Amino acid sequence: MANQKPPMILLELADKRNSGWVKKGTEGSNPEYMDTAEVTWICPEGFMAEDMGDGTRRNKRIRYIENEEIIDADKQDQLKMEPKKKSSKIMFHKGFMTVVRDRNTIGLYDFVRNVYANENAPNRQESATVLFREVDLNKKAEQINENEEEVVMALAQVYKLRKKNSKGGFDYNEDKIDSYASVLNIHGGEDYGQKILSISNFAKVKPAVFMQAITAFDSVVSTEVAHALELGVIEFEENVAQYREGNQIIKSLGTQKMNKKQQIDSLSEYLKTPDGNEALTKMRAALEVAKEKTLK
Amino acid sequence: MSDVNIFSNKPFFCQKPLSTAEVLNLPIFNAMTQANPDTCSWNACNDQNMGTTWRKNVLHKAIRCGGQRIDFNFMEEMFPGLSSPTMVGSKTWYNHYNCDPDYNIYAAATVVGTEANGTVQFQIIKANHGGSGAFTNVVPGYNIVDKETQTFYTVTAVDTTTDYAHKVTVTPNEAGIVPAIYANKAYLVLPAAMIGGCSCPLYMNKAQSIGYAKQVKPIRVRNDWKLCIDLLRGYEDIAQFAVIYDMQGNPVDAWDILEAQSARQGLRAFINAYSFIGGPTTNPNLISNGTSITVDDAHTGFYGLIPELKYGGGHVYDYRPDQGFDLEADGEPIFLYQDSRKMTKKFMVMHGQKFMFNLIDRTNKMVKRDDLGANVWEAFKRLGSATGEDYSTAMAKLGLKSYTYQGFDLDFKKMDSWSDYRWIGADVYNDMAIMVPQDGVTEYGRPLNPIEFNTYGNGQWTGSYYENTRDMRGVDGCEDFAGYVAESVAMSVHCPNQFVLINPIKAA
Numbered sequence: 001m002a003n004q005k006p007p008m009i010l011l012e013l014a015d016k017r018n019s020g021w022v023k024k025g026t027e028g029s030n031p032e033y034m035d036t037a038e039v040t041w042i043c044p045e046g047f048m049a050e051d052m053g054d055g056t057r058r059n060k061r062i063r064y065i066e067n068e069e070i071i072d073a074d075k076q077d078q079l080k081m082e083p084k085k086k087s088s089k090i091m092f093h094k095g096f097m098t099v100v101r102d103r104n105t106i107g108l109y110d111f112v113r114n115v116y117a118n119e120n121a122p123n124r125q126e127s128a129t130v131l132f133r134e135v136d137l138n139k140k141a142e143q144i145n146e147n148e149e150e151v152v153m154a155l156a157q158v159y160k161l162r163k164k165n166s167k168g169g170f171d172y173n174e175d176k177i178d179s180y181a182s183v184l185n186i187h188g189g190e191d192y193g194q195k196i197l198s199i200s201n202f203a204k205v206k207p208a209v210f211m212q213a214i215t216a217f218d219s220v221v222s223t224e225v226a227h228a229l230e231l232g233v234i235e236f237e238e239n240v241a242q243y244r245e246g247n248q249i250i251k252s253l254g255t256q257k258m259n260k261k262q263q264i265d266s267l268s269e270y271l272k273t274p275d276g277n278e279a280l281t282k283m284r285a286a287l288e289v290a291k292e293k294t295l296k
Numbered sequence: 297m298s299d300v301n302i303f304s305n306k307p308f309f310c311q312k313p314l315s316t317a318e319v320l321n322l323p324i325f326n327a328m329t330q331a332n333p334d335t336c337s338w339n340a341c342n343d344q345n346m347g348t349t350w351r352k353n354v355l356h357k358a359i360r361c362g363g364q365r366i367d368f369n370f371m372e373e374m375f376p377g378l379s380s381p382t383m384v385g386s387k388t389w390y391n392h393y394n395c396d397p398d399y400n401i402y403a404a405a406t407v408v409g410t411e412a413n414g415t416v417q418f419q420i421i422k423a424n425h426g427g428s429g430a431f432t433n434v435v436p437g438y439n440i441v442d443k444e445t446q447t448f449y450t451v452t453a454v455d456t457t458t459d460y461a462h463k464v465t466v467t468p469n470e471a472g473i474v475p476a477i478y479a480n481k482a483y484l485v486l487p488a489a490m491i492g493g494c495s496c497p498l499y500m501n502k503a504q505s506i507g508y509a510k511q512v513k514p515i516r517v518r519n520d521w522k523l524c525i526d527l528l529r530g531y532e533d534i535a536q537f538a539v540i541y542d543m544q545g546n547p548v549d550a551w552d553i554l555e556a557q558s559a560r561q562g563l564r565a566f567i568n569a570y571s572f573i574g575g576p577t578t579n580p581n582l583i584s585n586g587t588s589i590t591v592d593d594a595h596t597g598f599y600g601l602i603p604e605l606k607y608g609g610g611h612v613y614d615y616r617p618d619q620g621f622d623l624e625a626d627g628e629p630i631f632l633y634q635d636s637r638k639m640t641k642k643f644m645v646m647h648g649q650k651f652m653f654n655l656i657d658r659t660n661k662m663v664k665r666d667d668l669g670a671n672v673w674e675a676f677k678r679l680g681s682a683t684g685e686d687y688s689t690a691m692a693k694l695g696l697k698s699y700t701y702q703g704f705d706l707d708f709k710k711m712d713s714w715s716d717y718r719w720i721g722a723d724v725y726n727d728m729a730i731m732v733p734q735d736g737v738t739e740y741g742r743p744l745n746p747i748e749f750n751t752y753g754n755g756q757w758t759g760s761y762y763e764n765t766r767d768m769r770g771v772d773g774c775e776d777f778a779g780y781v782a783e784s785v786a787m788s789v790h791c792p793n794q795f796v797l798i799n800p801i802k803a804a
Contacts, residue, residue: 019608020510085625129801
């Protein structure tokens with residue numbers, strides 16, 4: 001197995017928190033925050049758990065000495081291995097350290113894997129201070145994949161807002177674009193192409209927030225329309241949505257044939273637009289009154 | 297602690313007439329001091345002997361059972377700027393610092409070429425990128441140098457496709473060399489290109505970002521109090537105050553209202569503790585513009601000294617207090633690091649009591665370990681006749697006030713409150729030390745305090761300390777006195793990377 005790679009671990013400081021400092025030049029949409037010390041020196045002496053063979057364990061004294069493979073401090077003492085006072089230091093730069101178990105770093109690798117300061121050390125003593133933890137690269141990769149999936153799903157929703165037309169340009173669902181921009185508090189863009197760009201930028205940076213906001217927005221209004229129909233606040237006369245009392249028309253939904261669900265969806269789409277905002281407010285008020293009557 | 301009189305304006309009985317003589321019966325006071333009422337009245341004091349008896353009965357005044365007073369103002373004492381913050385005309389300001397540029401880069405992994413005069417491509421580690429990962433200090437045309445072997449490489453290409461993972465292709469300048477770039481080795485970037493005699497422009501954009509910036513917002517703290525006036529009318533009631541202690545154990549009477557003192561004290565306690573270990577309010581449930589027990593957007597607060605150093609780019613040196621801080625094994629790596637960055641050599645070391653005890657013990661062992669001058673190193677001393685004590689019994693353990701080595705100077709300053717477990721003290725602070733730079737923080741070359749305090753203000757309307765007392769009889773008709781104290785302050789730690797936090801940890 002000549003080509004087998006030596007084991008490698010990525011370590012991350014356990015105690016990280018925001019400090020408010022942002023790296024200059026990154027203050028915009030992708031700020032790089034400082035959440036740890038510039039340099040953290042880890043104590044090169046500590047303890048690891050040793051199985052005594054009878055079900056008990058003891059705290060074994062271990063020590064990292066630069067360029068030495070043995071970390072057992074008692075053995076080091078027997079072999080007269082002296083700690084190198086100035087160089088056997090373990091340093092994390094900006095919260096991270098990578099150690100490869102190879103040649104002169106075998107001792108360092110074994111020390112950081114087993115010392116109680118490592119949150120993931122086998123059978124660690126709980127009372128010891130946790131200083132760092134191992135970063136599971138597979139888990140990180142899964143997280144990255146999941147994030148990417150979220151972005152793709154969010155962008156798919158954004159690009160439903162436009163359709164390619166026969167002239168090589170796009171037809172925009174202008175009402176819905178305005179609705180999304182309003183819900184997401186996005187005010188950029190002179191025309192609808194630019195507005196979609198602003199919305200897609202938001203979806204890329206915060207896909208989870210985007211999906212949550214538009215899903216809630218879409219489903220809430222549809223539910224309210226269905227509820228209003230159920231309580232007899234509104235009705236569909238052919239394709240015309242109107243209030244049952246007074247027959248006041250809310251919106252004519254077009255001439256094509258629609259089933260009930262399509263009618264609800266179509267009316268919901270209209271109510272979600274800035275133009276339908278007034279009608280939505282009015283319908284909500286009527287719905288509240290109807291609900292109270294039902295309770296009585 | 298200085299001797300504090302019960303009555304701050306000295307209305308000692310039998311020494312001067314008091315306007316409250318007619319109510320000077322003091323039944324409660326007499327009961328508490330177990331004095332004889334017959335000998336403790338004003339009339340009785342007309343007799344010289346009786347007056348003496350009375351004073352004997354109250355000889356101890358109000359006896360405190362506590363220890364030293366609590367040092368609420370420890371941050372103000374260490375950093376006097378907190379008591380007199382600099383006024384600025386805004387409620388939000390920016391703190392920023394520039395790091396020194398580092399002309400070295402590191403490879404993420406070792407790469408070795410296959411042939412002489414060939415090329416190798418290596419990836420630069422994440423930390424060497426700036427501007428959201430889009431820039432590094434390396435551009436085609438530059439030279440990078442293996443300082444140990446004095447080998448020059450010319451950068452022939454830089455692939456900037458992936459942020460934070462730029463790939464650099466280099467080829468050795470000298471013929472016959474197989475290129476090899478090693479991980480964990482610093483390669484010096486020489487930021488100019490070698491050209492021929494007839495050259496054209498070769499534009500090179502570098503990473504501009506070599507520092508950090510942050511927004512600083514103040515806190516505003518307020519303390520209100522209210523007291524029934526009736527308590528101030530009769531001297532017999534005032535006497536209650538004479539045997540009431542404030543939070544620091546000082547006896548307080550009605551010549552200054554205890555409630556007002558407590559309010560002031562609470563304010564100081566909050567501001568000092570917050571400046572030490574506080575952090576901004578970011579919970580949206582506590583940020584509301586209007587309600588009295590929430591803050592508003594402009595007063596979410598700042599990071600205190602400890603969070604600033606731990607999370608804001610300071611230097612943290614973890615050590616084991618059970619072994620003690622070793623000025624050689626622990627101190628010298630810090631000195632070497634300081635020297636490698638050409639940062640300050642002079643520190644004020646603020647520390648808890650236990651840190652110093654362990655430091656002294658470790659220092660004694662350090663001398664023994666090095667076996668140099670151990671026979672003349674004094675850890676203890678017989679005091680002899682110096683104290684007037686018996687030579688064979690008086691001794692002293694020798695301590696440490698400062699340390700100097702090769703231009704590095706440490707001055708130690710004990711922080712009493714860090715070991716005051718009645719207050720801010722805790723094991724972690726008792727064992728902790730902060731190395732505060734005594735120089736090295738400058739603004740356009742002008743020395744700057746490493747920690748600065750600000751408040752806001754415009755004309756007479758400022759965030760400075762304000763105190764107010766209201767006679768509520770003229771406000772709502774109730775027979776009360778009320779008042780409040782309030783202050784706004786913000787703290788900026790300049791260049792946290794100049795500080796070293798010596799942080800205690802438990803190994804098992």
